[in-house]
Amino acid sequence: MGALIDVLERSSGAAPADVMETLLLCALLGLVLGQLIAWAYVLTHTGLSYSRSFTQSLVLLTLVVSLVMLVIGNNIITAFGLIGALAIIRFRNVLKDTKDMVFVFLSLVVGMAIGSGKYLTAGVGTITIIIVMLYLHVTSFGTKSKIDGHVSFVVSHGGGDDDCYAGAFRRFCRVFKVVSVRQTGTAGVSEYVIEVRLRDLDRSRELVDSLMGIPEVTNVALVMNNKLSEV
Amino acid sequence: MVNETPIKTPMKQRLREFAGTPLSVVVWLMAIGGVILLFSNEARQFEYGGFARSTHYEVSPGVDGTLEMLAVDLYDQVESGQVVALLDGSELDGRLATAEAVLKKLEADLTASRVKLAAEITRNGNRLRRDVRSFEMDAQRLRLDVLEVAVLIANDEAREQLAALVVARMDALPTWNMTRKEQLGAAQLRLRQIVDRKAANKVLLRQTEKAARLAEARVHAFDKNLPEAEQGLATLAPLQTALAVQARLLDELRAERDRLVLRSPIAGSVSQVLSHPGQAVLAGEPVVLVSRTFATEVVAYLPEQDAREARRKQAVVLSRRSDPSVVAESVVLRVSPVVDALPERLWSRPGVAEYGRSFVVAAAAPLGLAPGEAVKISFTGEEGGSWTEPR
Incomplete structure (x- = not known):
């Protein structure tokens, strides 16, 4: 030595x-x-x-x-x-x-x-x-995106609450933001795309279930960002 | 109704999130702190470069001559007064032989004077005067003997020095074989013979000197009772003058012989050998350079922009460039009045000359600096200071 x-x-x-x-x-x-x-x-x-x-x-x-x-x-x-x-x-x-x-x-x-x-x-x-x-x-230095994924779903407004889905997002997401709202051909039916940052990544399934439990919400889909999406 | 109570974020996810941007920021801030710390440390310990140096002494002959033997090699350690070189003494040997011949002639003259005085004593028939003349002859004879023995001793001393150098050099040779052993044995025997002969001659010289002194005293005691003794002494006066001249000549030859032996003026190390055996050297031309083995001073350099900072008696801290952990206090002794080119070793870019002012700092003993060693110097900002001189 x-x-x-x-x-x-x-x-x-x-x-x-x-x-x-x-x-x-x-x-x-x-x-x-x-x-x-x-x-x-x-x-x-x-x-x-x-x-x-x-x-x-x-x-x-x-x-x-x-x-x-x-x-x-x-x-x-x-x-x-x-x-x-x-x-x-x-x-x-x-x-x-x-x-x-x-x-x-x-x-x-x-x-x-x-x-x-x-x-x-x-x-x-x-x-x-x-x-x-x-x-x-x-530290994944240089990561630009701060969101965990996107949730898309369809809301049928049968004269009810427009913001009916917000409670589920507040429970499971730290941050959520509507990035797209599209009116479908049918009157009172809108398609939402919301970017989310989850409180617990392991409980993402529960978010989907919770949204499915809302009568006005249908066709719920959660697309998670993975590491390869940003190289 | 949807349950809106926020769920808890697990610790694992919290840590993962912290490892994102917040940790990057923390690391970045820590790196800034580190940079500031290093810069401030460098600014506080702003150091200048320099080199330790020692005193050099040139060993040169006082007379022109041919170098007969070099008793030291490059980087040999020498003591103060140690013989480093010997000039050819053959000319001096010739002059010593001449001095011996002159002594022989004086002996012959003395014998002639004795015969002449004996005839005179016979003619005068004065017993007392005859005794005085006889004692005077004995005293002169003894004086001649003293000179003769002194010449022998002087010759032996020159031979002894040469023989001792031969033995020392043969002994220092690294390889050994039978021939070398025999040669060394023969040289040692020769040296021993010379030393024994010189010792015996010294004893003889002391005895002869004592006898000469007694003879002188006896002459003076009898001379007092001799009213007309001047006539006889006047006859021997030329002989006495010749003897005195010869004694002076011998002293001169001894002094000249000493000048053929070159000795180291200090204890140190041979740093340069400038002449070789057989080479003719002029008086004052250096044969060997002897340097002290420890540095006595440090010559440091301030860059041109800081050239005005150095003043005499400023306290400084010295450290070795190779080992900055050992530091010692010292003081500025002298400051150069001019800004000049720095030594090439201190240039930050090879080939691009830099300029500055040099100043001399006392080398502090605790560092044990070797001559030529690179040193760092930083100013403490105080005036005056103490240091321990290297010995």
């Missing part, structure tokens, strides 16, 4: 404490600014092509590139080496996801750090970025 620490200390060039402090500062500042950029992206994004994976890549790229710059330093030869290696990998593989590219980039940089003798940077950088990756995964 002592010999391993000696090797790491010798490889760092500078004092290990300085290297650790620089790496920690890069990681924290990268996380702060990367996350800020990602949030700005989420807030300003419009259109249908939103990707959570891309948003997470924005955070990871900030960290990976800061590691790249630590490894390259002032060495122009290493910089050209990085570009060359990345070009070879990119043009021999089809990277469909931005996150895949980040992983390729990370492997490349860690390999370069090891090859150029910066073992401490390689080790600490890898562990730090993996921790951030896990954090982004656990």
Whole structure:
């Protein structure tokens, strides 16, 4: 163990404490600014092509590139080496996801750090970025949708209460919002689509049953969002 | 009627929801806290770079000559006064031989004078005067003996130094075989013979000096009772002057012999060897550079924008760049009056020169800095300070 620490200390060039402090500062500042950029992206994004994976890549790229710059330093030869290696990998593989590219980039940089003798940077950088990756995964960072699913049903207004379904939603949903009301051809019959955020995901069936128990409500359907609906 | 009472959200779902956006915000805020902490820590401990340095001494000959032997190798530890090199003494040996020859001539002259005085004594028939002349002859003879033995000792000392260096160098060689052992044994025997001979000669010198002193005293005692003794002494006066000249010459030769032996002025380590055996060296030209093994000062550099901050007697904290955990207090001793180029080792970008002002800080003993070691210096903001000098 002592010999391993000696090797790491010798490889760092500078004092290990300085290297650790620089790496920690890069990681924290990268996380702060990367996350800020990602949030700005989420807030300003419009259109249908939103990707959570891309948003997470924005955070990871900030960290990976800061590691790249630590490894390259002032060495122009290493910089050209990085570009060359990345070009070879990119043009021999089809990277469909931005996150895949980040992983390729990370492997490349860690390999370069090891090859150029910066073992401490390689080790600490890898562990730090993996921790951030896990954090982004656990928190589902970049998830734009806050709803659990959509409930559609038909209400027949036989001179009764228009808001007859609201009680069931108040019991089972934390948030519910009518997103669509469509009048069918038959007079007094409306088709509702409501997005819901459930109080208990395991009791979604009870919401459907409760709505079915209302005489004016028919054709109840609950469509839950799953994780794959937002990649 | 539909039951509107809200159902409870299970803990598992609450945790899952917390792991969404709220946790991201918490982590982000913590990261901001960490960044602020690291930046403030860096700002508080703003450090400058420098290097420890020690005092160097050049060992150079006082006379021109050829380097006969180098007694030390690069990075050898030397004590103060230890012989580090020896200049060729063959010329001096020749002059010592000349001095011996002159002594022989003086002996011959003395014998001639004795014969002449004996004839005179026979003619005069004065017993007392004859005794005085006889005692005077003995005293002169003993003075010559003292000089002769002194020359022998001087020669032996030169030979002893050379033989001792040969033995020391042969002994320090790492590989061993029978031939090497035999050579070492022969060299040690030679050295022992020289040492024994020198010791015997020293005993002989002391005895001869004592006898010469007694003879002098005897001459003076008899001389007082001899009213016309001046005539005889006047006859020996040229001989006495010649003897005095020869004694001075021997002193001069001894002093010159000492100048052929180069000694280390301090205890330290040989940091550079600049000449090699067989090479002609000029007077004052360094042969060996001896450095102290510990740093005595630290030369630090302030970047140009901070160049005005350093003042004499400011308290600073020193730490090794390789081990910042050990720190020691010190004080600024001197500040350079000019802004100059920083050493290349301190440039943040290779090839791009940086400028600053250098200042000298006393090296503190607890750090045990080696010369050339990189050091971090931070100002405490106080004036004055104490430090422990390395020894």
